[in-house]
Amino acid sequence: EIVMTQSPATLSVSPGERATLSCRASQSVSSNLAWYQQRPGLAPRLLIYGASTRATGIPARFSGSGSATEFTLTISSLQSEDFAVYYCQQYNNWPRITFGQGTRLQIK
Amino acid sequence: QVQLVESGGGVVKPGRSLRLSCAASGFTFSSYAMHWVRQTPGKGLEWVAVISYDGNNKYYADSVKGRFTISRDNSKSALYLQMNSLRAEDTAVYYCARDPYYYDSTYYFDYWGQGTLVTVSS
Numbered sequence: 001e002i003v004m005t006q007s008p009a010t011l012s013v014s015p016g017e018r019a020t021l022s023c024r025a026s027q028s029v030s031s032n033l034a035w036y037q038q039r040p041g042l043a044p045r046l047l048i049y050g051a052s053t054r055a056t057g058i059p060a061r062f063s064g065s066g067s068a069t070e071f072t073l074t075i076s077s078l079q080s081e082d083f084a085v086y087y088c089q090q091y092n093n094w095p096r097i098t099f100g101q102g103t104r105l106q107i108k
Numbered sequence: 109q110v111q112l113v114e115s116g117g118g119v120v121k122p123g124r125s126l127r128l129s130c131a132a133s134g135f136t137f138s139s140y141a142m143h144w145v146r147q148t149p150g151k152g153l154e155w156v157a158v159i160s161y162d163g164n165n166k167y168y169a170d171s172v173k174g175r176f177t178i179s180r181d182n183s184k185s186a187l188y189l190q191m192n193s194l195r196a197e198d199t200a201v202y203y204c205a206r207d208p209y210y211y212d213s214t215y216y217f218d219y220w221g222q223g224t225l226v227t228v229s230s
Contacts, residue, residue, distance in 0.1 A: 034216040034217075036217075042222075043203055043220035043221060043222055043223055044153070044203075044217075044220055045220070046216070046217060046218050046219075049208075049216050049218075055218060056218075087152070087153060089153070089216060091214060091215035091216045094167075094213070094214075094215040095155070095158060095167040095168075095169075095215065096169075097155045097215045097216075098155075099152055099153040099154070099155075100152075101152050102152060
């Protein structure tokens with residue numbers, strides 16, 4: 001099983017500032033990496049797939065980068081609605097896909 | 109707009125069965141693979157099962173293989189998860205989720221339902 005490790009577990013950032021979230025895979029997943037946002041009480045929402053492609057309707061302030069084992073989600077200027085939990089997911093090793101444990105982005 | 113609405117969750121005793129349903133609308137259901145994904149506070153998000161667009165191919169997580177069965181009825185735009193021999197560790201919110209590609213499976217998810225809570229407890 002490919003283990004996905006996200007860091008930090010909690011990130012405190014002020015509105016308007018940049019947030020950088022990391023995701024590391026225990027072995028290469030190529031670019032088969034997705035990011036999701038989950039607000040309290042809601043289902044996850046797809047942000048990024050293919051490591052760097054924004055999903056339909058996702059604002060340009062969200063960007064993804066990386067390949068193989070190291071990935072980053074950057075939110076360029078945090079809005080109030082961006083404070084949530086973020087998950088990465090690898091889908092290279094299907095059907096044994098795995099998620100990271102999540103990074104909680106909170107207001108500083 | 110795409111909508112996925114799960115139902116069928118509840119409290120069930122260990123060893124018993126439960127059947128979850130997911131009603132889909134707003135897209136051509138019969139063209140997309142569909143998944144079940146569950147979430148617990150302790151283990152986070154865990155993929156459970158996938159079924160191909162035509163129902164001919166199914167895969168399961170090792171943790172549920174032999175106990176859970178995924179199925180679909182394209183005439184009703186409905187997805188199902190039959191859960192047998194339930195265990196305490198199956199307690200979770202269960203989401204149905206759409207695979208984004210026509211007639212294929214990529215194993216990431218572009219639309220999710222709101223989830224249904226399954227609690228396995230004596």
